[in-house]
Amino acid sequence: MTVDLGYGMTLVALVLAIYGGAAAAVGARAGRPALVESAQHAALGVFVLITACFALLTYAFLTFDFSVRYVATNTNLGTPFYYRITGVWGALEGSIILWSWMLGLYTLILILRHRDSARELYPWALATMLGILAFFLLVMTIAAPPFQRQVPVAADGRGLNPLLEDTGMITHPVALYLGFTGFTVPFAFAMAALITGRVGDTWLALTRRWTIVAWYFLSLGLLIGGWWSYHVLGWGGYWAWDPVENAAFMPWLTATAFLHSVMIQERRRMLKLWNIVLVILTFGLTLFGTFLTRSGVIASVHAFTQGSIGALFLGFLALVMLTALGLVAWRWEALRSQGELDSVVSRESAFLLNNVLLIAAAFTVFFGTVFPLLSEAVRGVKVSVGAPFFNQVNVPLFLSLIFLMGVGPLIAWRRASLENLKKNFLWPVVLGVAAAAAAFVLGVRSALAALTLATTVFVGATIGVDFVRATRARLRVGEALVPAVGGLLRRHNRRYGGFVVHLGILLIALGVTGSHAWSVQTEATLRRGETAELAGYRIRFDDLTAVEESNHFKVVGAFTVSNGRVLDVLRPAKKFYPQEQSPIAYVDYRLGLKEDVYLVLGDFARDGTQATIKLQVNRLVSWIWIGGVVLTLGALLAILPERRTPA
Amino acid sequence: MRRLWRWLIPLAALPVLALLAYGFRVDPRDIPSPLIGRPAPAFGLATFEGTPLSLATHRGKVVVLNFWASWCQPACYEEAPVLERNWREYRDRGVVVVGVDIQDRREPAEKFVREFGLTFPNAQDVTGAVSVDYGVYGVPETFFLDRQGRIRVKHVGAVTDAVFRANVDRLLAEPGSP
Amino acid sequence: MSRLGLRLLTSLFFLGAAMSPVTAQPAAPASEETVHEVAAQLRCVVCQNLSVADSPSEMASQMRAIIRDRLAAGERPAEVRQYFVDRYGEWILLSPPRRGFNLLVWLVPLAAVVVGLVTVAVLVRRWTRHRRYHRPTRVDMDPAMSERIRREVNSE
Numbered sequence: 001m002t003v004d005l006g007y008g009m010t011l012v013a014l015v016l017a018i019y020g021g022a023a024a025a026v027g028a029r030a031g032r033p034a035l036v037e038s039a040q041h042a043a044l045g046v047f048v049l050i051t052a053c054f055a056l057l058t059y060a061f062l063t064f065d066f067s068v069r070y071v072a073t074n075t076n077l078g079t080p081f082y083y084r085i086t087g088v089w090g091a092l093e094g095s096i097i098l099w100s101w102m103l104g105l106y107t108l109i110l111i112l113r114h115r116d117s118a119r120e121l122y123p124w125a126l127a128t129m130l131g132i133l134a135f136f137l138l139v140m141t142i143a144a145p146p147f148q149r150q151v152p153v154a155a156d157g158r159g160l161n162p163l164l165e166d167t168g169m170i171t172h173p174v175a176l177y178l179g180f181t182g183f184t185v186p187f188a189f190a191m192a193a194l195i196t197g198r199v200g201d202t203w204l205a206l207t208r209r210w211t212i213v214a215w216y217f218l219s220l221g222l223l224i225g226g227w228w229s230y231h232v233l234g235w236g237g238y239w240a241w242d243p244v245e246n247a248a249f250m251p252w253l254t255a256t257a258f259l260h261s262v263m264i265q266e267r268r269r270m271l272k273l274w275n276i277v278l279v280i281l282t283f284g285l286t287l288f289g290t291f292l293t294r295s296g297v298i299a300s301v302h303a304f305t306q307g308s309i310g311a312l313f314l315g316f317l318a319l320v321m322l323t324a325l326g327l328v329a330w331r332w333e334a335l336r337s338q339g340e341l342d343s344v345v346s347r348e349s350a351f352l353l354n355n356v357l358l359i360a361a362a363f364t365v366f367f368g369t370v371f372p373l374l375s376e377a378v379r380g381v382k383v384s385v386g387a388p389f390f391n392q393v394n395v396p397l398f399l400s401l402i403f404l405m406g407v408g409p410l411i412a413w414r415r416a417s418l419e420n421l422k423k424n425f426l427w428p429v430v431l432g433v434a435a436a437a438a439a440f441v442l443g444v445r446s447a448l449a450a451l452t453l454a455t456t457v458f459v460g461a462t463i464g465v466d467f468v469r470a471t472r473a474r475l476r477v478g479e480a481l482v483p484a485v486g487g488l489l490r491r492h493n494r495r496y497g498g499f500v501v502h503l504g505i506l507l508i509a510l511g512v513t514g515s516h517a518w519s520v521q522t523e524a525t526l527r528r529g530e531t532a533e534l535a536g537y538r539i540r541f542d543d544l545t546a547v548e549e550s551n552h553f554k555v556v557g558a559f560t561v562s563n564g565r566v567l568d569v570l571r572p573a574k575k576f577y578p579q580e581q582s583p584i585a586y587v588d589y590r591l592g593l594k595e596d597v598y599l600v601l602g603d604f605a606r607d608g609t610q611a612t613i614k615l616q617v618n619r620l621v622s623w624i625w626i627g628g629v630v631l632t633l634g635a636l637l638a639i640l641p642e643r644r645t646p647a
Numbered sequence: 648m649r650r651l652w653r654w655l656i657p658l659a660a661l662p663v664l665a666l667l668a669y670g671f672r673v674d675p676r677d678i679p680s681p682l683i684g685r686p687a688p689a690f691g692l693a694t695f696e697g698t699p700l701s702l703a704t705h706r707g708k709v710v711v712l713n714f715w716a717s718w719c720q721p722a723c724y725e726e727a728p729v730l731e732r733n734w735r736e737y738r739d740r741g742v743v744v745v746g747v748d749i750q751d752r753r754e755p756a757e758k759f760v761r762e763f764g765l766t767f768p769n770a771q772d773v774t775g776a777v778s779v780d781y782g783v784y785g786v787p788e789t790f791f792l793d794r795q796g797r798i799r800v801k802h803v804g805a806v807t808d809a810v811f812r813a814n815v816d817r818l819l820a821e822p823g824s825p
Numbered sequence: 826m827s828r829l830g831l832r833l834l835t836s837l838f839f840l841g842a843a844m845s846p847v848t849a850q851p852a853a854p855a856s857e858e859t860v861h862e863v864a865a866q867l868r869c870v871v872c873q874n875l876s877v878a879d880s881p882s883e884m885a886s887q888m889r890a891i892i893r894d895r896l897a898a899g900e901r902p903a904e905v906r907q908y909f910v911d912r913y914g915e916w917i918l919l920s921p922p923r924r925g926f927n928l929l930v931w932l933v934p935l936a937a938v939v940v941g942l943v944t945v946a947v948l949v950r951r952w953t954r955h956r957r958y959h960r961p962t963r964v965d966m967d968p969a970m971s972e973r974i975r976r977e978v979n980s981e
Contacts, residue, residue, distance in 0.1 A: 233881075234881040235875055235879040235880055235881055236879060237879055240874050240875055240879075241874065242873060242874040243874070270952075277656070291667070295670070295671070297667060297670030297671060298670065310671065311671065314664065314667055314668060314671075317664070317667075318660075318664045321657070321660045321664070322657050322660060322661075325656050325657035325659075325660055326654075326657045328653075328656055328657070329653040329654045329656050329657055332653040339948065339951070339952040340952055340953075341949060341952040341953045342953065343953060344949055344950075344953055349945075349949055352945045352948070352949065353942075353945060356938070356941035356942055356944075356945050357938075357941075359941065360934065360937050360938040360941050363934060363937045364934035364937070367930065367933055367934055367937075368930060368934075370663075370666060370667070371921075371929075371930045373666055373667075373669065373670050373673075374666060375921070375926065375927070376673055377666065377669050378926060379926050381914070381915060382678055382679070382914065382915070382916045383915050383916060383918075383921040383927060384868050384874075384915075384916050384917070384918060384919055384920075384921065385919075385920070385921060385930060386868060386874055386876065386919030386920065387865075387874075387876065387919060388865070388866060388919050388920040389919070389920045389921070389930065389931075392920070393931065393934055393935075397938070521857075521861065521878075522857050523857075523886075523889070585881045600881050602881070602883075602886060603883065603886070612886070614881065678913065678914060678916050679914065680912075680913075680914070681910075681911060681912065681913070681914045682911075682912060750883045750884060750887070774887060774890060774891075775883075775884065775887025775888070775890070775891070776887075776891060778884075778887075779887070779888060779891055779909070779912065780912065781912065782912035782913045782914075783870075784870035784871065784913065785870070785871060
């Protein structure tokens with residue numbers, strides 16, 4: 001019954017979406033607002049139906065309805081309550097429902113916000129959204145139906161992938177998908193602009209906030225993914241340059257480029273063509289990401305499955321890219337602008353450089369990700385392109401970008417005078433050089449680490465210089481400190497939101513440098529009572545206990561950590577799930593601002609007298625998470641509506 | 648003419664899409680082995696019964712070298728009876744089947760051997776040195792060695808009757824010379 | 826040689842002797858750092874995209890042990906890497922060997938950066954062209970006037 005109801009609702013939603021998309025398009029073309037309104041109702045209907053499907057599936061999960069195949073493969077009688085909820089989007093079919101639901105939500109918000117503004121663009125944007133929604137519903141109907149009958153009805157399910165039994169499971173996919181799907185709206189407006197020929201500033205103004213919101217969620221998703229990788233997967237790292245990680249990173253890079261180049265178009269009415277291409281590219285890359293995850297074309301730790309779904313996604317990607325880029329070529333004349341810059345040394349130039357570097361980074365990541373495929377196609381030889389390559393090529397790019405982060409905001413629009421340069425950059429440069437020297441004195445021998453430190457201090461100082469100067473100006477007029485700062489942030493929230501985001505990036509850069517340059521690790525096999533030593537820490541193996549949980553069997557080790565005095569007892573574990581072939585390592589760690597102690601349990605003797613551990617002391621990793629929080633706060637600040645009246 | 652340059656933008660997407668489409672034809676997990684045609688690396692292990700096991704003793708015979716693990720479901724469980732059946736059939740024809748258990752614990756491995764009543768020699772590769780020597784990246788993997796001790800075929804995945812017979816018959820038909 | 830020189834030389838000799846092992850010892854066990862370095866360049870064959878150094882899997886642990894043994898036996902890191910490549914193919918290196926076709930993976934992104942920078946340079950030149958040809962003529966100003974203007978602007 002559940003299966004039939006669910007499948008039926010999906011089918012109706014698909015039909016409604018197709019109808020709505022067509023109605024909006026025809027209504028826009030023929031100038032018939034009644035059709036557009038009908039499309040709006042259709043969109044509402046689609047959203048209600050998808051929500052109902054979602055609710056139905058969740059209900060099936062909660063009630064252990066093993067007559068539904070998806071439930072049977074992703075849960076079992078021992079799965080805890082909360083993982084039965086989050087497990088709904090734990091595998092392919094559920095992820096498509098989640099994606100569709102978010103698309104539906106964004107469509108509704110688009111309707112509510114824009115149906116009375118942007119009269120020309122709105123119907124076409126609506127048509128695009130519904131068209132894309134229709135595709136995902138098509139996938140749900142044909143290729144990955146969540147409501148499939150399980151015959152015979154299983155007595156017990158298989159169970160959720162144990163790696164997904166984690167709080168990160170609740171937030172990471174949700175944030176990531178909100179980001180991915182969020183980029184559909186700017187794309188929809190871009191398509192509307194291209195179709196109607198109104199490629200001026202209207203579509204840009206409409207999409208700016210949408211893009212920041214999507215960018216915010218994508219950043220959040222990436223950071224949570226890194227955190228999840230760090231504390232669940234047991235390898236002590238947070239970013240592996242895995243193809244699917246790359247697929248999420250590329251749209252982030254192009255979106256960041258867009259957020260900057262948009263400012264040039266706002267002020268100088270230039271780069272229209274480039275901005276539209278960036279939006280199309282960003283959306284295309286989100287589709288590319290879903291394609292990679294689900295097609296099995298490139299081996300990845302995230303890959304869900306293979307099958308016809310890959311071909312569907314590739315077909316859709318081709319359709320979208322060729323149509324959108326074809327429209328760009330068609331509207332070429334309208335998009336070209338006679339650019340005019342006042343000076344080579346100006347903020348515009350800094351932003352252009354920023355774009356080049358970001359797009360170059362995105363291209364590098366893309367090329368490295370598909371290169372194994374290319375190598376096989378051309379040479380017939382399989383090669384791997386992994387972390388060493390990506391780190392090597394991207395580090396100079398990112399370092400240059402960080403440097404630009406310091407230069408860009410303080411250099412004047414239009415034309416920077418020598419005086420302007422001196423006034424703004426003297427102190428930051430001095431501090432940067434001093435930081436490098438200090439690093440050298442303190443024993444830092446890696447040139448790269450020293451350079452990163454110097455650049456980070458330089459950029460931090462530029463932010464400080466601007467902030468101090470602006471606050472001082474307000475203080476001079478008689479404001480007290482706190483309202484001055486608050487007012488500054490509120491009145492110029494875009495600028496200072498950006499600064500806070502940059503600050504977040506600096507902290508992340510610090511964390512990444514520390515973790516790469518100064519982390520150490522070792523392996524040891526210990527008998528009970530023996531200790532391993534690393535970086536001043538002593539780890540003593542105390543005990544090994546076996547615990548039976550609701551859906552798995554756990555062996556937990558107890559290790560005392562001390563560095564002169566006893567600090568903590570770490571309990572890394574190995575979890576044995578009946579449905580998994582090999583045990584899942586469960587790390588334990590002790591986090592700190594300066595360093596983390598990270599312990600993984602390897603092999604152990606049956607009687608608990610011996611255990612092999614992998615011990616890591618990771619430096620400065622916590623600053624990545626702190627920087628992430630700062631970054632998201634900055635994005636939130638930037639999203640706030642502009643306050644025109646003085647604070 | 649200048650008007651046509653703009654169409655390069657959408658056209659640029661085509662090679663990328665073509666490359667991705669090509670991806671459907673290849674399996675990223677199927678890695679060809681560079682050891683084909685080369686002499687099989689020697690090893691010295693002890694069977695579960697304690698007798699020594701090495702390739703040298705089987706020179707002159709066709710060797711079916713199978714890597715397995717007790718946790719490898721369902722593939723190893725599917726091929727174990729196939730291997731045992733074919734072993735019994737071919738053992739008097741100058742063929743030997745050798746099993747190497749990797750990344751496993753002794754007890755479940757012995758249980759596996761008992762469960763399927765495997766009578767061909769099986770040894771445990773405790774350190775993993777043998778599996779790395781053969782470029783093994785998963786289980787099950789089976790190597791077919793000719794009478795001169797060269798690796799001729801690497802089969803990834805469960806061995807079926809058809810695969811076993813096709814390879815062994817072909818290698819048996821070759822003139823054997825010590 | 827002077828007596829001082831001789832004394833200096835002999836003391837240096839003994840100093841040197843004291844610092845080096847008196848008897849010839851077998852090669853010291855490879856430092857964990859070197860093992861880590863080599864392992865970081867190899868791909869863990871049972872995981873996806875993790876290096877042998879990072880992977881928590883048993884296979885990776887075994888591979889690290891093999892690396893450790895081979896380094897301790899005196900092999901150079903490059904030889905250890907080659908040992909794995911001989912058995913698994915180029916695929917096992919996390920960064921493709923820099924030969925022939927593989928060079929593209931470094932060169933193409935580099936070319937992209939260069940093309941991008943050149944494009945921006947060309948565009949910026951084109952967009953500032955008018956400034957170079959239509960420089961506004963300086964208006965000669967009476968110094969008192971310009972001083973007044975300067976003071977007003979700075980007092981803001």
